[in-house]
Amino acid sequence: MQQINSFQDVHDQEIIDGNPRPGFSGIGPLRGRQDYSATEQIVLDYFFTRTDSNVYAATDNMPNELWAQLMGQFARTSTPARDRALKIINSTAERYGSADVETLATLIEKGRDVEQALEIVKKKASEWVSKWGIDYGHASLRDSGVIRMVFEGISQRFTKEIEAAREGAYQEISTRAVPFTPENLGTPYELRGTGFEQPVQDLDARLIETYQAIYDGLIPHLHKKFQHLREEADEHIATALGKDKEKIEEKDWRVNDKEWEGIIKSKAFDVARYMLPQNITTAVGVTLNARRFQDQLTMWQSHPLWEVRVMGKVAQIESKKISPELMKYGNPSEYYLALQPKLDNLAEETLPEKEIGTDSYRHRNVQSKLVSASPQLENLVLTSILFNGTDGRISMEEILGKVERLDEAQRRHIAVTAMEDMGPHDLYAKIMEIGSLVFERVYDIGAYRDLQRQRGDRQQRNRYGVVGYNMPKEVAAIGLEKVFEARMDEVKELYEAIKANPEFRDAAEYIPVMANVVRHVVTKEPVQMFYEAGLRTQPAGIDSYRSIIQQEMEQTFELMPAFRGLVKVNNDYYDLGRLPEKVNSKIRKAREKTEKMA
The missing domain is CATH 3.30.70.3180 (Alpha-Beta Plaits)
Incomplete structure (x- = not known):
């Protein structure tokens, strides 16, 4: 591989005329089929922004039910989402007589009503989500959002940056589903063409x-x-x-x-x-509201690792096709670009290595x-429980003073009362969130x-x-x-x-x-x-x-x-x-x- 000297080189190599190059794959292999038939291509273009890239977004044509099923399957298969979408449509048609890929392509080409043709697909997808999301407790399958993005062929290291937003719904391929083989490993951009490329591979x-x-x-x-x-x-x-x-x-x-x-x-x-090393590749599906996704685009494009930055740029390009007005602001930040080097230097200055324990x-x-x-954590929680039963005539501070004087049996009675009779699917009450x-x-x-x-x-x-x-x-x-x-x-x-x-x-x-x-x-x-x-x-x-x-x-x-x-x-x-x-x-x-x- 040819050495890459800067992130700008990565950008220029991967982003051509404002779009990711055909066959864009990041540091990993290009995932999925590249031999779609004409009818399959029509259907995929209807549901996804790209079919020749490892980063692609679902369009507004994608039913929420089908998207939820595609995301729910991530943990148990390494087949790309777009390929699974074709399979779900055809298998549902075979079993229940709904429209198959060929029929949908004809409807799309003629501008006919696709929504009605997808009713059975949506119904069966909804049943699948209900089974796994409710009956089997995988509650995250029921999450929803505005921007729905797929990152294929990314490193394990990058997954932790993708999954950082608290508001997001994420589904990641289980490490069990990705064979630990050379073809599923990626060479970091920074090390390509350098003296470290071969040692990493060895x-x-x-x-x-x-x-x-x-x-x-x-x-x-x-x-x-x-x-x-x-x-x-x-x-x-x-x-x-x-x-x-x-x-x-x-x-x-x-x-x-x-x-x-x-x-x-x-x-x-x-x-x-x-x-497993951090350059083993995987895939993550993201469902996140547009405002938070915009923030993430800025964080990714300001990250020290070139993989994270170029993936962030490609994700911005794809998400602008869904939410152009918000996503155009998700750009790199000079502050965050400079922050990590500052933190590294600050730690070295303030915490000399000779003063740090060397186990x-x-x-x-x-x-x-x-x-x-x-301080007084249990008293705070018991006070909060009682506070939620009052009408405002007594202050939190006054309740805390009374709780401090309770004996062990009285304290236990408050805790038991707040938590007894919880069902297997009940969440802990926010009255203890303090x-x-x-x-x-x-x-x-x-x-x-x-x-x-x-x-x-x-x-x-x-x-x-x-x-x-x-x-x-x-x-x-x-x-x-x-x-x-x-x-x-x-x-x-x-x-x-x-x-x-x-x-x-x-x-x-x-x-x-x-x-x-x-x-x-x-x-x-x-x-x-x-x-x-x-x-x-x-x-x-x-x-x-x-x-x-x-x-x-x-x-x-x-x-x-x-x-x-x-x-x-x-x-x-x-x-x-x-x-x-x-x-x-x-x-x-x-x-x-x-x-x-x-």
Whole structure:
């Protein structure tokens, strides 16, 4: 590859006559088909702004229901959204007799009413969203917005900038759905054609090899070690169903071979993914109101990383086709362009390296430490609960004074009254939304990748670096501890070599892998704490981020003992986290079947 010397070179290469070049792909491969038939092209042009680019927007012709389904599918497939749209239209036509792609193309060409022809597609898409968004608890599928943008072939590093707006609705391809192969890796613009391009590719190749070795080694290990859990799961299902299990076939309630294999593979992947670097590519779908999207365009185009900046420019070009008046203001900011270098210099001046602790580069257990909390936090929350029952004749300060004099039983009574009778889908009441807790987390980037999505938090994060790493215990169990450590040492060596060159310093952030730890400071109020505890301690969660939330909740309960036991938090450890989810699903489906037979 030819060396790129400046962002202007990137811009001039990728943006031609005010539009992204045909086949624009960013640092990753161009995703999806490029052999659309004439009728397919007509339909795609009706629904999307581009078919030959990794960044494209949905037009106003896109039904909200179909868009919601396309976004909801992101986590389980790497097929681009436009290709899936064609598939959904044709499959719905085949099953329910609605208009297929060819029929829609004819209607579009003739200027006929397409809305009526899409009624069945919208109905079935709505049912799909209802099933997964309500029945299975994926509430984010029900979000909506004005600007709907797809970013394909982007780095994992960029995803954290895309998902920064709290108001946004995001769906990202699961790391399980993107094979860790050379063709799914991107070379950062800054390093192309330099002496670092080949070392990055060589390290990626060794990471792929180790990733595969961990995955392949864990499959037989997990099968052998946890076979008893499968037997216990079947016993649990049988006990829960009682005599009802005799009314249906055994295959309808036992965990079958395919399901068991899926659980084993999920666990193996959750461990192997610690080897994924930040230049592995993925895709993100964004639904965001136009005003906030405009702000994001400015932030992206003012970012130190060239990938983020050029993607921001292309996103602005595409979004102007949907909202030209607002999007034309989403330009780079001189303030933000200069801010990160200022922060780097400020930290170096104020915090000389010799004064900073230099822990050895090693495995670090994940940890979250309470840094700060509102004084009298429990009193504040109890006061807020009572305050919401008053008519304004007594002040917050007066209520607080009375709460301070309550005994333990009275305090518990207030907490229980506020939280009792909550249903499984009820949100914690905003009457407890007061005060704050500040935690500093030190944990793997992979876990940060998941918890960063809790956008109700106020968040700060240091730059990605190589201060340590977290190695899952399963790696040592299959004898690959030394191999894992060797890869981590190589990551550190290359990261430091790139960072030492001021010209490439920013691009060093692509080198750390998911195992490397990051410092992440979050500020939350009690309601957000409670919500996150229920969501992120479910058995199917990753071990490291479950541990983080468990630690934070224990520290919270020390400050708010009246609420202990009232919050949905799962403190158990699961060797195979997805097994309980499967067991509950089997029980539910078996009961539904027996009820229909009654």
